[in-house]
Every structure is written in structure tokens, then in C-alpha cells.
Amino acid sequence: MNWIANYVRPRINSIFSRREVPENLWTKCDDCGTMLFHRELSDSLNVCSNCNHHMAITPRERFAALFDAGNFADVAVPDPIPDPLQFRDQKKYPDRMRAAQKSTGEKEAMLVALGEIGQTPIVAAAQDFSFMGGSMGMYVGNAIVKAAQEAVRLKRPLILFAAAGGARMQEGILSLMQMPRTTVAVQMLREANLPYIVVLTHPTTGGVTASYAMLGDVQIAEPNALICFAGPRVIEQTIREKLPEGFQRAEYLLEHGMLDRVTDRRKMRDELISITRMLMRLPPPVKGHLAAPDDMAASAPDPAKAPTRTEEQPSRK
Structure with missing residues (x-):
């Protein structure tokens, strides 16, 4: 067994060799040529972040x-x-x-x-x-x-x-x-x-x-x-x-x-x-369904004022 040829050389090649990048990770803008990461492009609804080009x-x-x-x-x-x-x-x-x-x-x-x-x-x-x-x-x-x-x-x-x-x-x-x-x-x-x-x-x-x-x-x-x-x-x-x-x-x-x-x-x-x-x-x-914080503060009831039956939901009786 050749230790250098069978172990050392493949190990060195694996460290310094260039990793292959999947082709579908990047998309080239049709207008300006900018390379766009696929997740960022998807988040922006296929609109180029550099030139605002609207892709299909x-x-x-x-x-x-x-x-x-x-x-x-x-x-x-x-x-x-x-x-x-x-x-x-x-x-x-x-x-x-x-x-x-x-x-x-x-x-x-x-x-x-x-x-x-x-x-x-x-x-x-x-x-x-x-x-x-x-x-x-x-x-x-x-x-x-x-x-x-x-x-x-x-x-x-x-x-x-x-x-x-x-x-x-x-x-x-x-x-x-x-x-x-x-x-x-x-x-x-x-x-x-x-x-x-x-x-x-x-x-x-x-x-x-x-x-x-x-x-x-x-x-x-x-x-x-x-x-x-x-x-x-x-x-x-x-x-x-x-x-x-x-x-x-x-x-x-x-x-x-x-x-x-x-x-x-x-x-x-x-x-x-x-x-x-x-x-x-x-x-x-x-x-959304809830009011904004400022609106909630403005519409908050006075703590000193106790709610009455008319201010609450009507009774089911």
C-alpha cells in the first residue's frame, strides 16, 4: 500500500480543490447582468435589486x-x-x-x-x-x-x-x-x-x-x-x-x-x-387585525372608570 498516493494526496486535493456550486443558486439579471442569489430574488418577487428590472x-x-x-x-x-x-x-x-x-x-x-x-x-x-x-x-x-x-x-x-x-x-x-x-x-x-x-x-x-x-x-x-x-x-x-x-x-x-x-x-x-x-x-x-400601539394607547379605557353593564357586551339573558 502506497500511503502517500492512496491517502495523503487525496486528502490534500480534497482540502484545496474548488467546491462545486449548484447552478440554480444564482440567477443573472436579464437587464444589468448582476448575479442574484436565488433566495433574495424570490423574496423580491423576481425583481432585480440592482436595476429594478422585473423578470418573469x-x-x-x-x-x-x-x-x-x-x-x-x-x-x-x-x-x-x-x-x-x-x-x-x-x-x-x-x-x-x-x-x-x-x-x-x-x-x-x-x-x-x-x-x-x-x-x-x-x-x-x-x-x-x-x-x-x-x-x-x-x-x-x-x-x-x-x-x-x-x-x-x-x-x-x-x-x-x-x-x-x-x-x-x-x-x-x-x-x-x-x-x-x-x-x-x-x-x-x-x-x-x-x-x-x-x-x-x-x-x-x-x-x-x-x-x-x-x-x-x-x-x-x-x-x-x-x-x-x-x-x-x-x-x-x-x-x-x-x-x-x-x-x-x-x-x-x-x-x-x-x-x-x-x-x-x-x-x-x-x-x-x-x-x-x-x-x-x-x-x-x-x-393586521390589531390596532397599532399608538391607537391602542389612545383608545385605552380610563382605569378609574369602572365599566358598566351598558359598556360591556349585552347579556345573553
């Missing part, structure tokens, strides 16, 4: 941060015909669907949920851009109609998070028909006098902006989100002119009256709670 976030992650204590219940959406046009390009449409479902872990491009925000019951719907670009197909149309029906049935406001590249080409005209369908769903909310709040995230384009995404009673967007029907490159090629800087971004649309607010994702929950309670004619939101 899944509907379930968004709902976990939006609803009280992260509790929400999925709403079942009717399934459409799987492949109505028998569409095939480089791959069959069902094959693309299975690949998207495997990569995202979701059934389709939109998730509908019930829950409470700031103790205010709501219905929420969110698109997943990582699922075939969040494209609007028959399932997305069914999801919005179902969300509107649940909101009317339960008398709750509907909050929708839009993120899409447009209509789903594999469903052709059936996809385009979701534009009037979803417009009718929004009208159902109007007739029931229920608020419809839209949060536009990056990117929201195509037929989505020509229908339900721009019909909200209140239009909010995340910072620097691309919001348009046709993209800047297509417009520049059509008019053969250079577009203004920041054209079709959230801040540009806010300046030109297309939006009501541009709100940081980390402040979005508080913003939505305030707007929802105001539109539902509810008292202003409060932090």
Missing part, C-alpha cells in the same frame, strides 16, 4: 405573493377541443402542448383562482408567458369567461394579470374568436357593477391588447412592460421611421393617458387591496 414570474408564484398567507383555490376551466384544426408546422400541435405542459407544470396558459387579498374576496386570473408565449387560445377564452362567471356568482371583483404574445396561431380563427368572447365576459362584470382590474405585465401584445387586456376599469402596469398590438420592429419597418425612445413601454403609455398607474411588483398587492376596497365601497385597508 409564474402565475402560481404571483398568486402566492398576492393572496393572504398565500392561500388560494384553483378554479376548474372547461377543456376545449384538443386540436380542432389538426394543425401541424414543424411539430404537431398536441406535441407542442405536451412539451409546454411538461416544461411549465401547468395545464394551459392561464390560471384562475379564488382567494382573499387584505381580507377582500376576489377572483384572479393570470397568464403564463412561458406556456407557448401566453398565447390566447380557446382555453384562455374559456378561463376568462369562467373567471367572469365566478365573479358574478360570488359578487367579487376580478383582477387579471395579462402577459401574452397574441393569439395562438395553431387554432386560427377559433383563437381570434376569443376576442369578442372575452369582451362579452367583461360586459357581464359591468352589468353586475363589479370591478374589473387589469395588470399589464411584460409583454402584453397582439389580440390580447385588442380585447380584454385594455378594457379594465383600472389599468395598471409593471415598470418597463412592453404593451402594444404590433411590436416596435414591425411598426418601424412599416412606416420606415425611428420610433421615440421607450415607445410602447408602460411609462410611455402612462404619459399618454393609456394607463392609470405604473406600480412596482413589490408594491402591487397593497395597491390592489386599496383599489379593490375603494371600488367595492369597503372601509380602507388596515395592517
Whole structure:
């Protein structure tokens, strides 16, 4: 037995060798290139702490941060015909669907949920851009109609998070028909006098902006989100002119009256709670169930004054 070769050398190598770091511990910011620790990035809702760039976030992650204590219940959406046009390009449409479902872990491009925000019951719907670009197909149309029906049935406001590249080409005209369908769903909310709040995230384009995404009673967007029907490159090629800087971004649309607010994702929950309670004619939101220490001191009873029966709870007799 060679003691140096079999024991000493491996021991030295184990001490001085570089430890391997798992690849999923750090994420590179798409905008500034800063390496962000995954826990810190998750705590900041996928917002870069260096440049404030808003990265993609899944509907379930968004709902976990939006609803009280992260509790929400999925709403079942009717399934459409799987492949109505028998569409095939480089791959069959069902094959693309299975690949998207495997990569995202979701059934389709939109998730509908019930829950409470700031103790205010709501219905929420969110698109997943990582699922075939969040494209609007028959399932997305069914999801919005179902969300509107649940909101009317339960008398709750509907909050929708839009993120899409447009209509789903594999469903052709059936996809385009979701534009009037979803417009009718929004009208159902109007007739029931229920608020419809839209949060536009990056990117929201195509037929989505020509229908339900721009019909909200209140239009909010995340910072620097691309919001348009046709993209800047297509417009520049059509008019053969250079577009203004920041054209079709959230801040540009806010300046030109297309939006009501541009709100940081980390402040979005508080913003939505305030707007929802105001539109539902509810008292202003409060932090927690107990009064703040100063309020408790101001409202504390005088110790010298003994409570009487009328100041206590009424007798059960």
C-alpha cells in the first residue's frame, strides 16, 4: 500500500480543490447582468435589486405573493377541443402542448383562482408567458369567461394579470374568436357593477391588447412592460421611421393617458387591496387585525372608570 498516493494526496486535493456550486443558486439579471442569489430574488418577487428590472414570474408564484398567507383555490376551466384544426408546422400541435405542459407544470396558459387579498374576496386570473408565449387560445377564452362567471356568482371583483404574445396561431380563427368572447365576459362584470382590474405585465401584445387586456376599469402596469398590438420592429419597418425612445413601454403609455398607474411588483398587492376596497365601497385597508400601539394607547379605557353593564357586551339573558 502506497500511503502517500492512496491517502495523503487525496486528502490534500480534497482540502484545496474548488467546491462545486449548484447552478440554480444564482440567477443573472436579464437587464444589468448582476448575479442574484436565488433566495433574495424570490423574496423580491423576481425583481432585480440592482436595476429594478422585473423578470418573469409564474402565475402560481404571483398568486402566492398576492393572496393572504398565500392561500388560494384553483378554479376548474372547461377543456376545449384538443386540436380542432389538426394543425401541424414543424411539430404537431398536441406535441407542442405536451412539451409546454411538461416544461411549465401547468395545464394551459392561464390560471384562475379564488382567494382573499387584505381580507377582500376576489377572483384572479393570470397568464403564463412561458406556456407557448401566453398565447390566447380557446382555453384562455374559456378561463376568462369562467373567471367572469365566478365573479358574478360570488359578487367579487376580478383582477387579471395579462402577459401574452397574441393569439395562438395553431387554432386560427377559433383563437381570434376569443376576442369578442372575452369582451362579452367583461360586459357581464359591468352589468353586475363589479370591478374589473387589469395588470399589464411584460409583454402584453397582439389580440390580447385588442380585447380584454385594455378594457379594465383600472389599468395598471409593471415598470418597463412592453404593451402594444404590433411590436416596435414591425411598426418601424412599416412606416420606415425611428420610433421615440421607450415607445410602447408602460411609462410611455402612462404619459399618454393609456394607463392609470405604473406600480412596482413589490408594491402591487397593497395597491390592489386599496383599489379593490375603494371600488367595492369597503372601509380602507388596515395592517393586521390589531390596532397599532399608538391607537391602542389612545383608545385605552380610563382605569378609574369602572365599566358598566351598558359598556360591556349585552347579556345573553
